[in-house]
Amino acid sequence: MVSAPRLLPGKPIDPTSAAFLLAETRNQPMHVGGLQLFELPEDAGPNYVREMYEKMRDVEEIAPLFLKHPYRSVRTGGQLVWRPDEQFDIEHHVRHSALPEPGRVRELLDLCGRLHSTRLAWERPLWEAHVIEGLADGRVALYTKIHHGLVDGISAMRLLQKVLSTDPDRRNMQAMWSAEAVRSRRSRKEEDHDNDPGAIAAAVSGATAAVVGAAAAATEVAAGAMSGAADVVVDAAAGAADAARGLSIPDLPVDVMRTALAISADAAGMPGALVRTLRRGIRNETSAVSLYAPRTIFNQKITGSRRFAAQDWPIERMRAIGKASNTTINDVVLAMCSGAIRKYLTDLDALPDTSLVAMVPVGLKAKESHVASADGGNAVGAVMVKMATDLDDPERRLKTIHASMKDGKDALSSMTPSQIMAMSAIGMAPAIVPGLLRMQGVVRPPFNLIISNVPGPRSTHYWNGARLAGTYPLSIPINGMALNITCTSYDGDMGFGLTGCRRTVPHLQRLLTFLDEELGALEKAAGVN
Amino acid sequence: MVSAPRLLPGKPIDPTSAAFLLAETRNQPMHVGGLQLFELPEDAGPNYVREMYEKMRDVEEIAPLFLKHPYRSVRTGGQLVWRPDEQFDIEHHVRHSALPEPGRVRELLDLCGRLHSTRLAWERPLWEAHVIEGLADGRVALYTKIHHGLVDGISAMRLLQKVLSTDPDRRNMQAMWSAEAVRSRRSRKEEDHDNDPGAIAAAVSGATAAVVGAAAAATEVAAGAMSGAADVVVDAAAGAADAARGLSIPDLPVDVMRTALAISADAAGMPGALVRTLRRGIRNETSAVSLYAPRTIFNQKITGSRRFAAQDWPIERMRAIGKASNTTINDVVLAMCSGAIRKYLTDLDALPDTSLVAMVPVGLKAKESHVASADGGNAVGAVMVKMATDLDDPERRLKTIHASMKDGKDALSSMTPSQIMAMSAIGMAPAIVPGLLRMQGVVRPPFNLIISNVPGPRSTHYWNGARLAGTYPLSIPINGMALNITCTSYDGDMGFGLTGCRRTVPHLQRLLTFLDEELGALEKAAGVN
Secondary structure, X not given: OOOOOOOOOOEEOOHHHHHHHHHOEOOEOOEEEEEEEEEOOOOXXXXXXXXXXXXXXXXXXXXXXHOEEEEOOHHHOOOOEEEEOOOOOHHHHEEEEEOOOOOOHHHHHHHHHHHHHOOOOOOOOOEEEEEEEOOOOOOEEEEEEEEOOOOOHHHHHHHHHHOOEOOOOOOOOOOOOEHHHHHHHHHOOOOOOOOOOHHHHHHHHHHHHHHHHHHHHHHHHHHHHOOOOHHHHHHHOHHHHHHHOOOOOOOHHHHHHHHHOOOOHHHOOHHHXXXXXXXXXXXXXXXXXXXXXXXXXXXXXXXXXXXXXEEEEEHHHHHHXXXXXXXXXXXXXXXXXXXHHHHHHHHOOOOOOOOOEXXXXXXXXXXXXXXXXXXXXXXXXXXXXEOOOOOOOHHHHHHXXXXXXXXXXXXXXXXXXXXXXXXXXXXXXHHHHHHHXXXXXXXXXXXXXXXXXXXXXXXXXXXOOEEEEEEEEEOOOEOOEOEEEEEEEEOOEEEEEEEEEOOOOOOOOHHHHHHHHHHHHHHHHHOOO | OOOXXXXXXXXXXXXXXXXXXXXXXXXXXXXXEEEEEEEOOOOOOOOHHHHHHHHHHOOOOEOHHHOEEEEOOHHHOOOOEEEEOOOOOHHHHEEEXXXXXXXXXXXXXXHHHHHHHOOOOOOOOOEEEEEEEOOOOOOEEEEXXXXXXXXXXXXXXXXXXXXXXXXXXXXXXXXXXXXXXXXXXXXXXXXXXXXXXXXXXXXXXXXXXXXXXXXXXHHHHHHHHOOOOHHHHHHHOHHHHHHHOOOOOOOHHHHHHHHHOOOOHHHOOHHHHXXXXXXXXXXXXXXXXXXXXXXXXXXOOOOOOEEEEEEEEEHHHHHHHHHHHOOOHHHHHHHHHHHHHHHHHHHOOOOOOOOOEEEEEEEEEHHHHOOOOOOOOEEEEEEEEEOOOOOOOHHHHHHHHHHHHHHHHHHHHOOOHHHHHHHHHHHHHHHHHHHHOOOEOOEOOOOOEEEEEEOOOOOOOEEOOEEEEEEEEEOOOEOOEOEEEXXXXXXXXXXXXXXEEOOOOOOOOHHHHHHHHHHHHHHHHHOOO
């Protein structure tokens, strides 16, 4: 059959990245995205946007990260390797697009949703950037898409931000894919002392990796467990099977599973235990590992069609509510989401009687968690937050969320890192496993959606004089988890990015209106403004 | 290993279509395209283009042809089958796009080149249509892309035209992918008695099928012949291997080869003979099967990047030249191409001393060829035309082309259908086989490029009141054949569509200028205008 690998024509892909690559199916593309809005400088000429595009296209040297693509064949002994694209075509990756009339934000979000729906082909490096003109307000947009197997999403956002400057007069700035920009990122110190999202971002994305890694691992588990029913396995493992079909790679699943679940040596027995746990459907009542989420429309098998909605609101408004109600900005963000989702589901006559549960990745200060991440900075955990969508009163919802969040954080802070990671994995895996085993409707979801809030830079940033006016993340809906909300702060605003399966989550845009209304309701309840 | 196929979950794909699917690689996508320009009706409202897009998107029922996608797995016993896309998403296939400023034809061609560069993913039905606004002159463009495995290119153009009407007041017309349009195409008679391109189109595309089918067959031949050198095979058969890897499908190659080469039972021994012929490098001096083409920059391995150039000129100008010089419109088209290519290669200091040879598919009247196609109408053959690029004088070039064309047609008309098809296959296969066997520079190309001229409707056509102002085909460059010129006539104009590999054929747009200059030079030489 497959002969033993000789010299690999490429660099082996680490198991975590491999997990993301293999977990991908048509319905579940594994790339993250970023939408950035720029205001043109006052002295911008009529060809400014074209020149901006050309500047991004005509980089002298592309960083290796943006040149490699995954490859796998008999020659590599079935192993996934990275190899440089020998016919790299920058015009395939960096594109100049325009919006149809009337060029509202709506047309921009439509285009981003469409671009975010399409899988990146393995035959080329796994990224795209689109310079988009045609917004009626004269701003220019940059949509960037990068595979999670190449770099995690929040790090990608960070890469994008790192090529920016706080200096509006700086010019000759590079695109993030240029080798020069990567070198200068490595060599120079932070320009400003903003709240650096780096450590927590890396940690949060570790948690996300665990989610998706678990999906991939579960695929393999499913394949093993159900080997008697080949048809089911072929369907269940669709994407991975497409890639792997016919190749026998006996040692991949174990690697993928161990690394993706971030199981350290002392917890290596976890995956089996995890699967048994799931099978028994045991309910755990710890708030951090809640398995009591109701079924909702969000927790179905998804399609590959995406809708994207984004908007920002002044952080000051959230801070004022938090101050008046003795809650945090993050609590207010969750309360906005809770109220908006309550209205959204009510309109669809699909609101469950019991509260929805959100999985919220949280950063933990090293001293609180008595552990340190690789950066020596923060560790991360996932808290299951009761969203109080069963309560009509905005103020009570906010209080309930605050209490649930505090419980979860307290529980996390007393755990060891491997306990945290294992617990997070337990919390997450069931969301994915049922989908893979075609078990929707049999097992309840452990939570209903993921809401992340990642701090970004506080000060105004520029790219070659163009002011960054807003930045919004596009995330990865997965089977059983059709809606993802990721927020990121920047320059006094909180940007909400809602990414959903277009079929499973209809009229996604409505959530923006409801978020706005809910912010107003919370202000009223808190007696501010 | 692979168990015997049980019930196939889909309809088996015929060998010709399979050949196109398997011949596809990243560098050699196998889809054809069409660019159509429409003028808006006088009463068009401000939302006309959006409504046009929505009309195309919101069809009630999609025709089965546009719903199926190729699929292959252990479940199908390794066989390629068509199966309906159960999650068909019209918004993935029909898109509303816009051009960046300043919205010239140049920006439109850039976009078409970009869209034409990307492979269609097998996981969805193999087509896309883009309604493109933003042309400064107020016209709207429709770029359509469809896989050759689904329908041949000229038939695709024909499908597009068949949904049009000669009646500017007709409304409620359907997009070509609607089931209703397909049904009405089948049931209604031709609306006008224009020179119907149907029969010849079908025949010409049969010839194209033979070219690409031969490529696929050659891939399999190469795989068989060189089974001792697995590495080479893996690279040579890149795309096909990606799809087929690990599956053993012993009976596919023979089917593919027989059907794709259109070899009838009495000529079933041809493929082996063909390959032996190639290996010996035998030169045949018949003008119709010339193997004396010089090496040019067009005859290299190509990349997956495309550039598209298109323009039209009044047929009346060509007719006047033909009349004055006793040549045909088609001769004048070839002479324009010849002069333009001569200038283009001269500028690049890459003009060979001997004349380039073009492969020109020709339709033959049934009575001339004493054979009938399935339609009972025309048969088709391929003529190798000496382009006279070694001659400086436009008039002498035109005369030489005319004579070479006549020789070739005469030779064809005395042949039987299977001889014609076999000869065409012999003529074409060597262009592809060397690339697959990594033999560039070893074997000379049998011809340098393909120039097709397909007649289209003579009268003005409309879609829901929008006048079709121009129509241009995008074709398939293949390894060793980096430039393709396809012309189509419509409403008094001859539209030239030039599709090239962006790297192998630099500055493709220059050819448009040279075509224009050459038309003027031919007029001057003929003493018209």
